[in-house]
Amino acid sequence: xxxxxxxxxxxxxxxxxxxxxxxxxxxxxxSPDDLxxxxxxxxxxxxxxxTEVRRIFKKEMTTFMGNRVKPIHAKTGTSLRQEFISKALxxxxxxxxxxxxxxxxxxxxxxxxxxxxxxxxxxxxxxAISYCYRKDFNPATARIVLEF
Amino acid sequence: xxTIELKTILFSMLTxxxxxxxAVAQEAEKTNVTDxxxxxxxTAMSAKTDAGTATAANATVAERLEALQAKVEAQEEQxxxxxxxxxxxxxxxxxxxxxxxxxxxxAADEKFTISGFLDLSHTASFAKYDDAITYxxxxxxxxxxxxxxxxxxxxQMTETLSALVETRFSYxxxxxxxxxxxxxxxxxxxxxxxGDPDPNKGFERTDTYAKYQFEGGTRLGGVNIERAxxxxxxxxxxxxxxxxxxxxxxxxxxxxxxxxxxTVALPFLISWDVVPTAQTGLMVxxxxxxxxxxxxxxxxxxxxxxxPTENFFDTDHNKAIGLRTKxxxxxxxxxxxxxxxxxxxxxxxxxxxxxxxxxxxxxxxxVLDDVNYDLAQRSNDVITDKHKEYIGxxxxxxxxxxxxxxxxxxxxxSEYLVRPExxxxxxxxxxxxxxxxxxxxxxxxxxxxxxxxxxxxITPFVGVDYLDLSDANDTSKFGIYRFGINIKPSPYVTLxxxxxxxxxxxxxxxxxxxxxxSQVAVSF
Numbered sequence: 110x111x112x113x114x115x116x117x118x119x120x121x122x123x124x125x126x127x128x129x130x131x132x133x134x135x136x137x138x139x140s141p142d143d144l145x146x147x148x149x150x151x152x153x154x155x156x157x158x159x160t161e162v163r164r165i166f167k168k169e170m171t172t173f174m175g176n177r178v179k180p181i182h183a184k185t186g187t188s189l190r191q192e193f194i195s196k197a198l199x200x201x202x203x204x205x206x207x208x209x210x211x212x213x214x215x216x217x218x219x220x221x222x223x224x225x226x227x228x229x230x231x232x233x234x235x236x237a238i239s240y241c242y243r244k245d246f247n248p249a250t251a252r253i254v255l256e257f
Numbered sequence: 258x259x260t261i262e263l264k265t266i267l268f269s270m271l272t273x274x275x276x277x278x279x280a281v282a283q284e285a286e287k288t289n290v291t292d293x294x295x296x297x298x299x300t301a302m303s304a305k306t307d308a309g310t311a312t313a314a315n316a317t318v319a320e321r322l323e324a325l326q327a328k329v330e331a332q333e334e335q336x337x338x339x340x341x342x343x344x345x346x347x348x349x350x351x352x353x354x355x356x357x358x359x360x361x362x363x364a365a366d367e368k369f370t371i372s373g374f375l376d377l378s379h380t381a382s383f384a385k386y387d388d389a390i391t392y393x394x395x396x397x398x399x400x401x402x403x404x405x406x407x408x409x410x411x412x413q414m415t416e417t418l419s420a421l422v423e424t425r426f427s428y429x430x431x432x433x434x435x436x437x438x439x440x441x442x443x444x445x446x447x448x449x450x451x452g453d454p455d456p457n458k459g460f461e462r463t464d465t466y467a468k469y470q471f472e473g474g475t476r477l478g479g480v481n482i483e484r485a486x487x488x489x490x491x492x493x494x495x496x497x498x499x500x501x502x503x504x505x506x507x508x509x510x511x512x513x514x515x516x517x518x519x520t521v522a523l524p525f526l527i528s529w530d531v532v533p534t535a536q537t538g539l540m541v542x543x544x545x546x547x548x549x550x551x552x553x554x555x556x557x558x559x560x561x562x563x564x565p566t567e568n569f570f571d572t573d574h575n576k577a578i579g580l581r582t583k584x585x586x587x588x589x590x591x592x593x594x595x596x597x598x599x600x601x602x603x604x605x606x607x608x609x610x611x612x613x614x615x616x617x618x619x620x621x622x623x624v625l626d627d628v629n630y631d632l633a634q635r636s637n638d639v640i641t642d643k644h645k646e647y648i649g650x651x652x653x654x655x656x657x658x659x660x661x662x663x664x665x666x667x668x669x670x671s672e673y674l675v676r677p678e679x680x681x682x683x684x685x686x687x688x689x690x691x692x693x694x695x696x697x698x699x700x701x702x703x704x705x706x707x708x709x710x711x712x713x714x715i716t717p718f719v720g721v722d723y724l725d726l727s728d729a730n731d732t733s734k735f736g737i738y739r740f741g742i743n744i745k746p747s748p749y750v751t752l753x754x755x756x757x758x759x760x761x762x763x764x765x766x767x768x769x770x771x772x773x774x775s776q777v778a779v780s781f
Contacts, residue, residue, distance in 0.1 A: 158549055160549035160550075161546075161549070164546065169544070169552070170493055170546065171490070171493055172491075172492050172493050175492070177416045177417075199589060199590075201707060201711065202711070203707075203711045203712040203747075203748060204707070206712075206748035207712075207714070207745065207748040209748075210516065210748045210749060210780050211516070211517050211780075213370075213372045213409065213780065214372075214374055214407075214409075214512075214513075214514035214516055214517045214780050215511060215512055215513070215514065215517060216421075216511075217370070217372070217409045217411040217421040217423065218411075219367055219370045219372075219411065221367075222367050
């Protein structure tokens, strides 16, 4: 009994230690300049993987959970667009342009539409998916499905 | 004494009375004065009180004024704020209008697009023999050449419905060599002269020169419909395509545009039509994404198959069927893709004729024979060529960072049901069954220049190519060894330079001919 008690206490001690250790682990803080992927409130699904986002913005994937998706880009040349294609597609603007020129020749495809205000674009179109900085995000107008 | 004393007393009493009265009078006067003073004081007090009241009233007005002023100021501030808010709302509304216009414009841009590409190439050849057999198949002379302009019209009518038209404006058929002479010699003596493909004709070249009514003229070109189809695609895994479409095989055929493909010259597999590059009919297609790494694609084709008029009309009842499958596994900077396509169809060439049956009646007159024939006048198709085609292809692509290894292999077996016959010097020759094989492989490396140059990409490459046109003919085997460079200074422009050696591998035609080709291709 004594042994059990001491083991129990020792266990609690270690649990607390590990808890305090895990509490001390660095947690990535949210920053207003974080890039977030947002969708319309009617968008099916609560979260997307980075691969799914890449496929959607390359128009390889045009439906998600049975619903049509509408990718919306920020205007070319904006830092938002640049940051997104770098993080989500893993390429630079020139490579993205080259990709769409090639796709135009191969399949007659055109790139996603561009809007200067992506948040409003997402708000107004069901199935829309886009991205913005966290500081520009408004939960009333869209949902976050992925954070970079 | 007593009198004096009395008088004194009286006098004293009178004095006292006098003084008393005087004192009283004085007191009374004093009292009056005091009263009047008091009255005055009261008046003053009253005046004073009135003045205080007035002062208080004055103070209230001032306060009111101040309050009013403050209120006015507050209201002014409020008006200013409201005005600003109104202005902001107006700007917001304008912004929204702009957004709507922008969104509509963007949607319209996405809804209908026009694009295309064109190119200019140069070729030069270096053969050991000026009369090398290679020149029967490949261009001999140092020349600029332009094959045409491809124009794309794409419309996304609804979310699921779209149409794509790709037309190629070309100089063809002008200058097309439609028949070549083939001469056979024995001991230096000509024993046979036929034509290819028509054995009964000699050399023929199309000339489309059209003379104007009065002076001059022009050489007419042509328009080729590369593909024109309607797509209905409700899901990624299911779509239906109807029209003329590119056969979904391999890598090169669907890439096909000069700004996209790596080299100037096409691989034999494509240029010799081992597989039909396009078909007219229906296609069911789709792709699924089982995991983040994996992508599976399929396509089932049903078409007229190959034939002399297959792009708009079939010459037999049989329809060609095909199945395409492809598996692709991709990570962040690597990709493995393996695909295959199988095809079965019948090629049929016919000559349609009209037959009219007559008989001589009792009066000796020639009349339609409706006695011996149900149909005295009927049509008849004479089949001049009918053969089955079995085609199979495989394609592989490996990509790791900038390094890409890719290749395709295809084989076609032609099995005759009705053999076309050729007559040469009185001898009839029937076509034999044959198998065509072709394969190519390429290794390319895109130099890691993205940190130095934003848009420039430079991709050197090497490759091999093989063609055996017919296993029934030993002279139609070729090999190609190629190397070159593909440069993209911008996403819209591609510069290519490549050299390749064509080896004729057939018996008795051991030749090696070098070609140097360069090209500028533009997509717009």
